[in-house]
Amino acid sequence: MMTGHEIRETFLRFFEERGHVRVPSSPLLPANDPTLLFANAGMNQFKDVFTGVERRPYKRATSAQKCIRAGGKHNDLDDVGKTARHHTFFEMLGNFSFGDYFKREAIEYALDLLLNVYKLPLERLWFTVYETDDEAAELWVKAGASPERVLRFGAKENFWQMGDTGPCGPCSEIHYYQGPDPHDPTKNRAELVNGPGDETIEIWNLVFMQYDRSADGTLTPLPAPSVDTGAGLERLAAVLQGVRSNFDTDLLRPLVDFAAELAGRPYVADSHEGFAMRVIADHARATAFSIADGIYPGNEGRNYVLRKIMRRAIYHGRHALGLDRPFFHRVTDKVVEMMRGPYPELEAARALIERIVKSEEERFGATLSTGLQKLEALLATVPYGEMPDYKELARLYDTFGTPRDLIRVSLEERGISIPEDEFNLRFEEALGELQRASARSVDARAKTKEVYARLAERLGRTEFTGYEGTRLAGARIV
Numbered sequence: 001m002m003t004g005h006e007i008r009e010t011f012l013r014f015f016e017e018r019g020h021v022r023v024p025s026s027p028l029l030p031a032n033d034p035t036l037l038f039a040n041a042g043m044n045q046f047k048d049v050f051t052g053v054e055r056r057p058y059k060r061a062t063s064a065q066k067c068i069r070a071g072g073k074h075n076d077l078d079d080v081g082k083t084a085r086h087h088t089f090f091e092m093l094g095n096f097s098f099g100d101y102f103k104r105e106a107i108e109y110a111l112d113l114l115l116n117v118y119k120l121p122l123e124r125l126w127f128t129v130y131e132t133d134d135e136a137a138e139l140w141v142k143a144g145a146s147p148e149r150v151l152r153f154g155a156k157e158n159f160w161q162m163g164d165t166g167p168c169g170p171c172s173e174i175h176y177y178q179g180p181d182p183h184d185p186t187k188n189r190a191e192l193v194n195g196p197g198d199e200t201i202e203i204w205n206l207v208f209m210q211y212d213r214s215a216d217g218t219l220t221p222l223p224a225p226s227v228d229t230g231a232g233l234e235r236l237a238a239v240l241q242g243v244r245s246n247f248d249t250d251l252l253r254p255l256v257d258f259a260a261e262l263a264g265r266p267y268v269a270d271s272h273e274g275f276a277m278r279v280i281a282d283h284a285r286a287t288a289f290s291i292a293d294g295i296y297p298g299n300e301g302r303n304y305v306l307r308k309i310m311r312r313a314i315y316h317g318r319h320a321l322g323l324d325r326p327f328f329h330r331v332t333d334k335v336v337e338m339m340r341g342p343y344p345e346l347e348a349a350r351a352l353i354e355r356i357v358k359s360e361e362e363r364f365g366a367t368l369s370t371g372l373q374k375l376e377a378l379l380a381t382v383p384y385g386e387m388p389d390y391k392e393l394a395r396l397y398d399t400f401g402t403p404r405d406l407i408r409v410s411l412e413e414r415g416i417s418i419p420e421d422e423f424n425l426r427f428e429e430a431l432g433e434l435q436r437a438s439a440r441s442v443d444a445r446a447k448t449k450e451v452y453a454r455l456a457e458r459l460g461r462t463e464f465t466g467y468e469g470t471r472l473a474g475a476r477i478v
């Protein structure tokens with residue numbers, strides 16, 4: 001059975017052997033791209049190559065890209081630990097053609113790799129195309145797919161874009177049926193494709209890049225049709241290692257088990273504790289990789305998103321697992337140990353990661369204890385499952401610093417789920433009424449930034465990129 005590291009290497013080598021240049025992952029902190037919080041796809045670093053603004057000495061590339069999807073157009077944060085296939089941090093394997101090959105080769109390469117190298121059974125694969133893309137549908141059949149396995153979907157599923165602007169185009173995806181019997185006649189497996197469950201999972205997206213979307217929505221054709229593909233390494237690993245959850249692959253399970261060990265109880269997948277262990281495992285990866293790439297916890301933009309991720313992990317550790325002393329830095333350190341081979345930047349930042357995480361845990365620990373107690377007390381004043389007054393919730397933040405995000409997570413645990421945007425809006429309104437001067441908190445924010453910047457200087461880190469461009473996307477400090 002292949003390990004995660006072997007699956008990554010096999011992918012990259014397959015495309016190298018077919019004339020693709022192996023390009024290292026770009027950092028999670030996007031260079032010169034204010035539209036992006038974190039790298040969220042393999043194509044990010046090639047954005048300008050697709051549009052013809054930048055030229056490279058090659059027309060084919062392959063990469064394993066570090067991605068985080070926890071904000072902006074692609075945000076999977078609320079799904080982590082609940083589905084078997086969504087992470088905040090994951091690796092996206094990809095092959096790219098810059099005006100070189102197009103649909104036919106992209107489809108043939110993908111199927112060749114899956115069937116002949118990874119040895120996946122064709123009978124478990126399903127294919128999707130954009131509703132009007134007859135060409136792609138025909139190519140799948142020519143490459144070996146049976147016609148009833150090629151399904152059509154609309155723009156939501158099969159027209160890919162990295163954000164509100166940038167290169168985009170119709171796409172075609174490969175899905176894998178993980179159920180017990182691929183020929184079970186009682187199941188409509190076609191309905192499972194792009195469905196809510198994990199029985200059929202999307203493993204690979206082939207994007208046929210044809211347009212550049214500008215801020216006003218206009219689509220301008222790219223100088224030459226191109227290809228951008230993305231396959232989630234953790235999902236491929238689940239499929240190839242014969243497990244039903246990404247969290248059971250060798251890329252994540254040791255972290256889940258380590259969380260269990262720290263908590264002194266076994267990992268039971270289908271339990272509240274099991275959920276907490278998965279969240280901790282996932283968030284530890286996002287945290288370690290972010291810090292190694294120069295993104296530190298803070299109060300704005302991507303720095304705030306990282307802080308939110310770290311606090312969620314700390315919260316679940318305390319709340320579900322009784323880990324009330326700093327523990328999370330030990331999990332992030334295990335990430336370094338597991339991933340430093342392919343990602344040496346983790347080793348270079350090892351001491352820094354540990355210090356930042358530990359200090360965040362210590363600083364947040366006291367706030368969290370008080371905040372959670374007050375929140376429990378508040379919730380006890382309303383009937384179970386009923387929403388308390390927004391003003392009372394905002395007061396918890398204002399007085400005890402209980403993070404808005406954790407208030408929402410706690411409510412969800414009591415069966416009250418509110419979409420993030422709506423919750424934030426109502427919360428901020430209520431808070432606005434409560435708060436006048438914020439000068440005091442502004443001071444505190446400035447201080448934290450300095451502390452971490454000084455730490456980074458002392459402990460070192462490859463390529464410190466600083467705080468440039470972190471004022472993004474309206475993440476107010478709550």
Ligand code: ATP
Nearest residue numbers: 069076085086087090202203204205230231232235
């Ligand atoms: P899904 O529909 O499952 O949310 P997606 O369509 O949003 O996935 P793409 O934008 O097409 O994903 O990304 C390409 C590939 O990256 C996917 O086919 C999948 O294998 C992987 N992937 C996407 N999001 C995640 C995630 N949050 N965690 C792990 N892998 C992911």
Ligand code: MG
Nearest residue numbers: 069074075076
């Ligand atoms: Mg998605």
Ligand code: MG
Nearest residue numbers: 157173194202
């Ligand atoms: Mg999808």
Ligand code: MG
Nearest residue numbers: 157173202205
């Ligand atoms: Mg997709």
